[in-house]
Amino acid sequence: MTIRKPRAALAALALVCAGTLPAQAQDFDTVLARVNGEEITLGHMALLYERLPQELRANLDPELFDQMLTQLIEQTAVAQTAYPLTTRERLFLDNSRREAITNTRLTAIAEDAVTEDALEAAYEERFSDAKARREFNAAHILVETLDEAEGLLAELAEGADFATLAQEHSLDPGSGANGGSLGWFGLGRMVEAFEAAVVELEVGDISDPVETRFGWHLIKLNDARIADAPPLDAVRAELTREVQLAAVMGRIAEVIDAAEVERIDTGIDPALLRDQTLFDR
Numbered sequence: 420m421t422i423r424k425p426r427a428a429l430a431a432l433a434l435v436c437a438g439t440l441p442a443q444a445q446d447f448d449t450v451l452a453r454v455n456g457e458e459i460t461l462g463h464m465a466l467l468y469e470r471l472p473q474e475l476r477a478n479l480d481p482e483l484f485d486q487m488l489t490q491l492i493e494q495t496a497v498a499q500t501a502y503p504l505t506t507r508e509r510l511f512l513d514n515s516r517r518e519a520i521t522n523t524r525l526t527a528i529a530e531d532a533v534t535e536d537a538l539e540a541a542y543e544e545r546f547s548d549a550k551a552r553r554e555f556n557a558a559h560i561l562v563e564t565l566d567e568a569e570g571l572l573a574e575l576a577e578g579a580d581f582a583t584l585a586q587e588h589s590l591d592p593g594s595g596a597n598g599g600s601l602g603w604f605g606l607g608r609m610v611e612a613f614e615a616a617v618v619e620l621e622v623g624d625i626s627d628p629v630e631t632r633f634g635w636h637l638i639k640l641n642d643a644r645i646a647d648a649p650p651l652d653a654v655r656a657e658l659t660r661e662v663q664l665a666a667v668m669g670r671i672a673e674v675i676d677a678a679e680v681e682r683i684d685t686g687i688d689p690a691l692l693r694d695q696t697l698f699d700r
Contacts, residue, residue: 447460467490506699528670532663538658557620558599558638561636563634568636572628585599613631613638622643624640625637
């Protein structure tokens, strides 16, 4: 017969486990409850605690401890009635196990990768090259067709004012009203074809028509400069993410290279993923 402790007894157990057990007994294997002989330990509770919202974790008290333990007791009792598992449950647990282990290991790798030396190396790699810090001040006129662009280019060659033509003809409502001005921007901010054209211009030059997915552009380079490198602290958070991503991707590549991976070409129709009757077959 299963004996379920009353709520008051569980609260007392919470107080004992939270503060009065001998220090050497309070490890992840410390048993807090048993359900039909299946143990619920302090480790199980600690993992549940990690998933709580921050406001609850900040106010951990005996009542919350009791509620958490009660939740695990109830979940254990329900789970014990579920065997044998359905196909959906079994596959879900397979995916959850992989996800949990992968996230834990890769998170640790990401955290370990962030050292001051690693951040300084990433900073040096990004900002040591002056070309990478180039910034441009440009204006453009955006039109729909190549013929329109070539017609405006001919007018510019005859002395027409670029800003006036932009105000009259540009399809870009943001820059057009300002004479086509795009202000200052760095590499990587514009679409590839547009950036490639800007990089080749000398200050004061106007490009030949340039096609992007937005239409046809005439681009005038007003000015160019080399931006000062920001202090490391100003980009520390961004560099931290880069260092972590590089470490994680490096580890993934390493284990994949060492693994024996076999992809089976079965000609599966991807639409089958929507077929929930798969779990009944």
